[in-house]
Every structure is written in C-alpha cells, then in structure tokens.
Amino acid sequence: MKSSIPSFCCRCSSGLRSTATRSRRYASTSAPPPSASPKSRWLGLAVVSAAAAGAGAYIRSQSPSSGTLNQETFTKYSLVSREPVSAxxxxxxxxxxxxxxxxxEVYEDAWRIGVWSVMFKQPQLQIGRDYTPLPTTAATSLSVDEENEGYLRFFIRKDPFGEVSRYLHSLEVGADIEMRGPQIECVIPEETQEILFIAGGTGIAPALQAGYSLLNRTTKENRPRIHILWASRLKADxxxxxxxTAKALVPSRSWFSGWLGSSQSSASNPPAVAAVSQSQNSSLVVRELEALKSQYPGQITVDYxxxxxxxxxxxxxxSKFIKSTDPTEDPQKRKLILVSGPEGFISYMAGPKVWAQGQELQGPLQGMIxxxxxxDWAVWKL
Incomplete structure (x- = not known):
C-alpha cells in the first residue's frame, strides 16, 4: 500500500527551486499487497496522524506576527552563532x-510527531535546501530564555558542490536567513517501541530528533528504546x-567505496573510535548523544x-539488533528502522529512493538491509 505524509510545496511565488534530497512523499518499501497487512495499516495510520497534526501546526502558525515559522511563507531568522565542529x-x-x-507550539507539534526539517533559502539563486533542527538536550547551551525566544540549532556540513551550504557558511553573525516549515519527514507512531537508526554523516541530526521524540514518551509502564549506528568519515565529528555494544565485525569495504564500485581492504584495522582517550574534548554531537543517554539510562545505545x-x-x-526480538513481546509494539544520510549511504543500506509523477517515493527495499x-520491522528512508 502506498502511503504519504504531508507534502509542502517546494516552490514559492518567486520561483524558488528546491535542491533538497529529503523526501516529500513516501511509499511502503514493499510492493502493494492485495489487502492491507498490519504493517501497512500501521504506516497508513501514521500518515493520517501526520496529516492531521501538520494541519493543526499550520493553522496555529498563522499568527499576525511575521516571526512565526510556517509552511507557506519564508520567515526571517538571524544567525546568532556558527561554531565549528570539524573542518x-x-x-x-x-x-x-x-x-x-x-x-x-509549532516546534512542539513537530517534535511530538517525529522527524522534521525546515527549508533554508539561498536568495541569490532562489534555491532551497532542507535541514534538520537539533533537539534541546541537557548538553544544549541554550538558556530557558533562548528556548522561549524560538532559537533553533542545526548541524550543517559545508558541501563543496552545495550552493546552499556554501552560502550559509559564508554568512556573518547577525545575517538574516529565511526558512520555511516545519516539514514532517517521518512520523514515529505512538505504538513504536524500538528504533534502529542507521545514520551517515550529518544524518545523525535526524537520529537525535528520533531519539528525542521517541524517548519523551517514556513513562513508568512504557520504556521505548533506540539504537543508533553512526558512520562518519572524519574523526573530528x-x-x-x-x-x-560489542565490537562489530569490519566489512570488506565502506558504503562510499561500494557505491562507487571500488573496494577497500580491511586487513589493517586501527583502533576504533571507542579507543579515543576520554581526556580529549568530545565533539558537540557526541555530547548531545551522551546527554540523551544520561537522561534515559538503558533506553539508548550508540555505536560509532x-x-x-x-x-x-x-x-x-x-542483525544483532534485529535478531534480539523477545518472543514474549507484544506484537502490537512496533519496530522501525530509519536510514538517514547522503544519497549513496541510503542506497547502500536500503536501496535508492525513486521519483514518480513529481514525487520522491521510498522505492523498493534493497541494499544491505x-x-x-x-x-516485524518496518523500514523508512529519510
């Protein structure tokens, strides 16, 4: 069964074009069955929930104030700071x-639903790119007043071929940045109990969002879990x-070399990230992950x-996470695999997304997964 979540226009009256690679609409990773399966019904309900919540957020966003983030017009934000994380x-x-x-309320609705993004505008070229806000955790340097003022933070890599990312990295503190949203990238249904999040590079930002949204549902009776596997190219990140978890086996090549058709030997395996001295300063994203782990002990694991x-x-x-299913577990407690990162990373892990009739769809499940x-695991490509 094909399903979709709210799709927001990628063009405005000024002719803005989108260079974003994130999905606008989604489909099931399997072929449509003759009758809806429980998993299909689950994803369908998620879509309906997203549509209703997205409509509510839109209505509330239509405030007389021009400072309210909304899905129809671009709102001006000011660049407060740009802190280097790596080169x-x-x-x-x-x-x-x-x-x-x-x-x-606009932010809270989006955080509650699941993974969301906003579109940044590059005004000279009239193009846009979607970026994922980071959640507020114990490691966040934002004060209560800053949160109340509507501050947002983004982990953005400067792509040498990316017009929007290069533009953002060229701005001085105090410059205006226009953005539009929120756009719901993935709904995390209420009955979700476990997420395996496979992140490549800056795909860790949606992973933090998913963890924040899922774990905020924790109660005495409900203790959902998330396992994050984060692949980085640079140690600084x-x-x-x-x-x-236990040291994983090293495959014969990386997703990057596999995507390009070349191979890379793993005969020599230098010490993993786990061997980095604790005396070194942790990166910002690592501090965010550790803060979530401290806040929700036993409910989140991270492998680097x-x-x-x-x-x-x-x-x-x-497979060590997928095969850990408890046979006594309630089958109604859903499990979800999310994949986020560069196009090549997603393709290597779960197969590429596809374009059909002007929409970017999930496409068939392929790749390693x-x-x-x-x-009983469902798969979603971000």
Missing amino acids: TSSLFTLRPRYHSDGNY CVGGESD YLDEENRFIGKNDL KELDLK
Whole structure:
C-alpha cells in the first residue's frame, strides 16, 4: 500500500527551486499487497496522524506576527552563532528576527510527531535546501530564555558542490536567513517501541530528533528504546564517542567505496573510535548523544563507525539488533528502522529512493538491509 505524509510545496511565488534530497512523499518499501497487512495499516495510520497534526501546526502558525515559522511563507531568522565542529561542519544557532509566541507550539507539534526539517533559502539563486533542527538536550547551551525566544540549532556540513551550504557558511553573525516549515519527514507512531537508526554523516541530526521524540514518551509502564549506528568519515565529528555494544565485525569495504564500485581492504584495522582517550574534548554531537543517554539510562545505545579507521557498518552490526526480538513481546509494539544520510549511504543500506509523477517515493527495499530477516520491522528512508 502506498502511503504519504504531508507534502509542502517546494516552490514559492518567486520561483524558488528546491535542491533538497529529503523526501516529500513516501511509499511502503514493499510492493502493494492485495489487502492491507498490519504493517501497512500501521504506516497508513501514521500518515493520517501526520496529516492531521501538520494541519493543526499550520493553522496555529498563522499568527499576525511575521516571526512565526510556517509552511507557506519564508520567515526571517538571524544567525546568532556558527561554531565549528570539524573542518567541514559547523553548529548554526538561529533565532527568529521578530519575536512570536506561536513558534513554541509549532516546534512542539513537530517534535511530538517525529522527524522534521525546515527549508533554508539561498536568495541569490532562489534555491532551497532542507535541514534538520537539533533537539534541546541537557548538553544544549541554550538558556530557558533562548528556548522561549524560538532559537533553533542545526548541524550543517559545508558541501563543496552545495550552493546552499556554501552560502550559509559564508554568512556573518547577525545575517538574516529565511526558512520555511516545519516539514514532517517521518512520523514515529505512538505504538513504536524500538528504533534502529542507521545514520551517515550529518544524518545523525535526524537520529537525535528520533531519539528525542521517541524517548519523551517514556513513562513508568512504557520504556521505548533506540539504537543508533553512526558512520562518519572524519574523526573530528565524533571525537570522544565510545561504542556501547560489542565490537562489530569490519566489512570488506565502506558504503562510499561500494557505491562507487571500488573496494577497500580491511586487513589493517586501527583502533576504533571507542579507543579515543576520554581526556580529549568530545565533539558537540557526541555530547548531545551522551546527554540523551544520561537522561534515559538503558533506553539508548550508540555505536560509532569511522571511515578514517577502516571501521564500517556491516550486516552483523544490524542483525544483532534485529535478531534480539523477545518472543514474549507484544506484537502490537512496533519496530522501525530509519536510514538517514547522503544519497549513496541510503542506497547502500536500503536501496535508492525513486521519483514518480513529481514525487520522491521510498522505492523498493534493497541494499544491505534487504539481506536481513526483518520479521516485524518496518523500514523508512529519510
């Protein structure tokens, strides 16, 4: 059964074009069955929930104040700071140019639903790109007043071929940035109890969002879990990160080399990220992950993989979570695999998304994940 979530226009009256690679509409990763399966019905309900919640957020966003983030027009934000994370990535902190009390509800609705993004505009070329806000955690440097003022933070890599990312990295503090949203990228249904999130590079930002949204549902009776596998090319992005589970086997090549059709030997395997000295300063994203782990002990695990050290995500790393299903567990407690990162990473892990009739769809499940016995796991490509 094909299903979709709210699709927001990628063009405005000024002719803005989108260079974003994130999905606008989604389809099931399997072919449509003659009758809806329980998994299909589950995803369908998620879509309906997203549509209703998205409509509610839109209505509330139509405040007389021009500072309220909304899906139809671009709202001006100011660049408060740009903090380098590595040689190629930075943490951007923005606040609305004009104060609006409406932003609180707009943000909260989006956080509650699942994974969401906003579109940044590059005004000279009239193109846009979607970026994922980072959630507020114990490691966040934002004050209560800054949160109330509607501050948002973004982990953005400077792509040498990316017009929008290069534009953002060229801006001075205090510059205006226009953005539109929120756009719901993936609904996390209420009955979800476990997420396996496979992240490549800046795909860790949606992973943080998914963890924040899922774990905020924790009660005495409900303790959902999320397992994050984060693959990075640069050590600076994940310095200080220590893997939580047993050392994984090293596959014969990385997703990057596999996508390009070349191979990379893993005969020599330097110490993994877990061996990084704790005396070193942890990267910003690692601090965010550790803050979530401290807030929700026993409910989140993180494993780090680093191209620089020939440590890559392999099939055994995925199967150890998928095969850990408790036979006594309630079958109504759903399990979800999310994949986020560069196009090549997503294709290598789960197969490429496809375009049909002007929409970007999930496409058939392929790649490494298809080789696993998924049982009751659903798969979603971000």
